[in-house]
Amino acid sequence: MIVSNAITGIGRALAIALSCMSFAAFGDDAMLQICLGAAADYSPVFPTSTIPASAQEVTAVFRFANGEIHKSIVGTWIAVDVGAAAPPNSVLIKSAPKDQATKGRLWFSLPRPLPVGKYRLEVAADGKPWKSTEFSVVADALPPQLRAADALLPSTRTWMYDFMQQAGAGVKINMPGVTPDSEGRYRALVAMRVTGSDNFGQHVEMRRNGQLVFEEWWRVDDKGWAATKRKTSDQVVLLDPPQLLVTLPLGTTTKWSYAPRDASYHQTYKMFGPVGIKTPGGEAPGYVILVEQPEGRVDLSVERHFVPGLGITRETIITAVDHEMVSRQEMILKP
Numbered sequence: 001m002i003v004s005n006a007i008t009g010i011g012r013a014l015a016i017a018l019s020c021m022s023f024a025a026f027g028d029d030a031m032l033q034i035c036l037g038a039a040a041d042y043s044p045v046f047p048t049s050t051i052p053a054s055a056q057e058v059t060a061v062f063r064f065a066n067g068e069i070h071k072s073i074v075g076t077w078i079a080v081d082v083g084a085a086a087p088p089n090s091v092l093i094k095s096a097p098k099d100q101a102t103k104g105r106l107w108f109s110l111p112r113p114l115p116v117g118k119y120r121l122e123v124a125a126d127g128k129p130w131k132s133t134e135f136s137v138v139a140d141a142l143p144p145q146l147r148a149a150d151a152l153l154p155s156t157r158t159w160m161y162d163f164m165q166q167a168g169a170g171v172k173i174n175m176p177g178v179t180p181d182s183e184g185r186y187r188a189l190v191a192m193r194v195t196g197s198d199n200f201g202q203h204v205e206m207r208r209n210g211q212l213v214f215e216e217w218w219r220v221d222d223k224g225w226a227a228t229k230r231k232t233s234d235q236v237v238l239l240d241p242p243q244l245l246v247t248l249p250l251g252t253t254t255k256w257s258y259a260p261r262d263a264s265y266h267q268t269y270k271m272f273g274p275v276g277i278k279t280p281g282g283e284a285p286g287y288v289i290l291v292e293q294p295e296g297r298v299d300l301s302v303e304r305h306f307v308p309g310l311g312i313t314r315e316t317i318i319t320a321v322d323h324e325m326v327s328r329q330e331m332i333l334k335p
Contacts, residue, residue, distance in 0.1 A: 030065040032123055032131040034058065036272045037290045040299035040318045041325035046272070046288045049135045053116055054252035055272055058135070060121050070125040073097065080134070082117030092119075141274045143250040144285050144308045149222050152246060154309055157194035161331040163187065163208065168326045177209055190331060194218075200229045224248040246289065246306055247271060267293045277305045279313050280335035286313070297321050 034051070035044035037059050044061040051058050060075060075095040079086045086092075114137045122132040146152060165186040167173050178186045191207045201219035205212060217229040219242060226242035240261045247254060253273065259266045270290045277286035286307035293300045298321055305314040312333070319327040 030063065030068065030131065032060060032062045032121070032133050034060050034121070034133055034135040036275075036288055037270060037303075039290075039303060039316070040292070040301035040320035040323065041328075042323050043318065043325070045290050045301075045303045046275070046305075048275070049133075050275075051114070051135060051137050052140050052253060052272065052275060053114060053137050054140045056114070056253065058114065058119075058137075060123075060133070062123060062131070064125075070130075072126055073130070074124045076122045076124070078120045078122065079115070080118040080120050082115040082119075085115035085117065140252045141285060143252070143274050146248075146250065146308060149224075149248060150220050152220050152225050152248065152308055153218075153311055159192040159311055160334040161190040161192070162334055163190045163329070163331050165327070165329040167328075168324065171326055173327070177211055222248060244269070245304075246287070250274075250287075250308060265293060265295070267291055277307050277313055279307055279310060280333055284310070286310075299323065 033044045033047050034049055035047045036051070036055065037045040037057075038061050039045050042061055042063075045059075058077075062073070062075075064070065073096070077092045077095070079088075079090045079092055081088055082090075116137050116139055118134065118136050120132060120134045123130045163186075165173060165175065166184065173180075173186060175186050175188075178188050180186050188209045191210075193205050193207075194202045195205050196203045198217075200217035202217065204216045204218060206214040206216070213232070215231040216227055219226050219228050224244050225246040225248075226239075226244045228239050228242045230237045230239065243258050244256060247256060247269075254271050256269045256271075257267060258269065268291070271287050272290070273287035274285040275288060276283045277288075279286075284307045286305060289302075289304040289306055291302040291304070298319065301318050301320075303314075303316040304312055306312055310333075312331075314333065315331045317327075317329050318325060
């Protein structure tokens with residue numbers, strides 16, 4: 001199986017050859033985690049206990065401990081204290097997922113923002129209390145201010161990342177020039193550099209341990225930051241229309257979708273924030289961008305942490321089959 005280049009951006013370029021697909025377990029420990037979304041393997045996207053009001057959605061990812069089996073699971077969402085919006089400890093909704101119940105997710109969505117306040121999720125398994133967790137919905141922070149659209153990306157033209165790639169059990173990775181560590185994870189140094197510009201925009205090269213593996217062209221205008229062209233060693237792709245990676249104007253949580261003119265794939269984007277993003281220099285206001293692309297039994301997801309004026313600080317790309325992790329790769333911005 002060759003991982004598709006359809007989901008691209010900073011780590012997606014490192015397409016790898018995967019074979020002997022099998023399924024990877026989540027691990028041994030039980031878990032219930034509030035987050036902004038769920039990745040392709042139902043792992044949490046941006047684990048947090050604080051949700052911006054504009055998100056209009058709260059996701060709770062759960063898994064049972066290794067060997068733990070239950071026939072049913074029910075999540076009860078409770079408004080503990082939301083002021084005049086509802087009486088204390090009001091039950092908002094009960095979620096009872098049927099599919100992927102032993103490793104899936106609970107989700108709760110309203111057609112309007114949740115009231116600011118304190119909440120609790122109580123989960124029962126086979127009719128008995130299993131786990132609970134508390135979280136808060138807070139007023140949206142003011143978005144970062146830009147003096148112009150081109151300030152979305154920094155004036156510096158080089159980004160350095162620590163790269164890590166791991167595969168699910170029984171899956172093989174082909175990564176020339178990189179030797180796996182004792183845990184079977186492939187680690188490397190990735191450099192992203194703007195080398196010039198032409199009619200397609202800024203020309204960006206990605207090198208892994210000094211070896212060129214990917215090229216991309218970026219354009220920043222009043223609509224946002226978009227990719228217009230991509231090139232690997234054996235393929236050049238003109239993005240028609242351009243693929244919007246970050247939307248402008250900056251504001252609160254927003255959504256959009258993307259499909260090329262030939263409709264060969266479809267992506268959905270959710271841009272949450274502003275939220276506190278970890279950077280090499282400390283926490284800064286930014287956004288979490290979740291890209292989702294289903295392809296039959298195969299799901300792809302990208303979680304990007306973006307800080308205006310700095311760029312992508314973290315990216316996690318997950319490929320899953322039937323929501324079981326096949327490949328996970330991460331890139332973290334270096335100081």
